[in-house]
Amino acid sequence: MFEDREEAGRLLARRLAEYRSKDAVVYALPRGGVVLGFEVARFINAPLDLIIVRKVGHPSNPEYAICAVTEKGKPIYNEKEREALNPAWLDKEIIKEREEAKRRREKYLKNRKHYPARGKIAIVVDDGVATGLTLMVALRSIREEAPRELIVAVPVIPRDMADTFRALADKTVFLKEEEYYLGAVGAYYQNFPQVTDEEVIELLEQNVLN
Numbered sequence: 001m002f003e004d005r006e007e008a009g010r011l012l013a014r015r016l017a018e019y020r021s022k023d024a025v026v027y028a029l030p031r032g033g034v035v036l037g038f039e040v041a042r043f044i045n046a047p048l049d050l051i052i053v054r055k056v057g058h059p060s061n062p063e064y065a066i067c068a069v070t071e072k073g074k075p076i077y078n079e080k081e082r083e084a085l086n087p088a089w090l091d092k093e094i095i096k097e098r099e100e101a102k103r104r105r106e107k108y109l110k111n112r113k114h115y116p117a118r119g120k121i122a123i124v125v126d127d128g129v130a131t132g133l134t135l136m137v138a139l140r141s142i143r144e145e146a147p148r149e150l151i152v153a154v155p156v157i158p159r160d161m162a163d164t165f166r167a168l169a170d171k172t173v174f175l176k177e178e179e180y181y182l183g184a185v186g187a188y189y190q191n192f193p194q195v196t197d198e199e200v201i202e203l204l205e206q207n208v209l210n
Contacts (some may be wrong), residue, residue, distance in 0.1 A: 004191040005032060005127055008155040008175070009039025015173045016123065016153060020044040023148075024121035027051040029138055030108065031195035032185075033126035038203040040125055040153065048207040049115040051124060051141060052104050053134040054097035056090065068133035069094050071101045073144060076137040108200050122147035124169075128185030129157040132164065139168045156188045 002008040024046040028037025034050070041048040056067035058081060066082060067090065069075040075094055082090070105114075122142050129135055135152065143150055152165055153173040158181040166172050176188065186192035 002155055002189050004189060005035035005195075006039060008127065008189070009036035009125075010043070011175055012036060012125065012153045012155065012173060013040045013043035015175070016040060016044055016151070019046070019121055019123065019151075022121060024123055025049060025115050025117060026123045026125055027117070027138070027142055029053055029124075029126040029134060030104065030200050031197070034200045034203050035195060036127055036153075036155070037125040038207060040123065041207055044123075046123070047115055048204060050105065050108060050204075051138045052101040052108075053138050054101045055134060056093045056097055059085070059089065065131050065133050066090075067094065068137040069097050069101070070137055070141045071098060071105065073137075073141050076133050076140070078131070078133065104197075107197060108204060112204075117142050117145035117147040117150075120147050121149045121151065123151045123153055125153050127155065128188060129154055129161060129165075130181075130183075130185055132157075132161050135165070136168065139165070143168075156185065 024044060026037045026041040026046050026048050028034040028050055030050055037048055053068055053070055055065040058064040058066050066078045067075050124138055124142055126135055139152060149170045151171045152169040156176040157174050159177040159179045162177045
């Protein structure tokens with residue numbers, strides 16, 4: 001188990017040491033991923049930006065993600081669940097979550113513009129993988145910006161999903177590939193408090209390269 005997100009971020013950072021001062025940008029998924037992204041960005045001397053992803057939860061179980069979407073671009077679906085849902089309801093939920101993603105960008109980054117990935121080494125960081133939908137859509141969104149190299153770095157991932165992400169990124173950094181996944185990212189941390197909006201804003205402000 002990791003002690004907390006800070007420790008996991010420092011461990012990821014060491015695995016990414018070769019990218020120190022190498023024209024890289026770290027893109028973190030808020031909110032939890034920002035804590036790790038900050039540690040990585042500080043260690044490799046890179047700017048920290050956000051890739052804001054929103055989940056659409058199942059109507060009978062909002063915690064169960066059936067779709068993930070960024071501020072723009074195509075959503076990624078759990079196709080098995082999608083077939084059983086009302087398309088009009090799903091379209092409405094996607095629009096709502098896109099608007100929430102835009103609102104969060106304005107809140108977190110204020111007037112700072114998105115740091116473009118074109119021609120850069122883009123490192124996408126989160127605090128772990130469960131269903132994988134949010135990280136998949138985040139990687140696709142950054143890939144569309146044409147980075148020189150696309151890297152995904154997470155502390156823990158189910159082993160049966162690892163190859164999927166190896167196909168989506170140019171390089172993967174996984175600290176744990178779990179054959180018998182415990183069902184939730186938080187199960188791999190001794191301390192896993194909810195990260196607040198204020199913490200996200202503070203970490204972004206501390207990243208002086210952004």
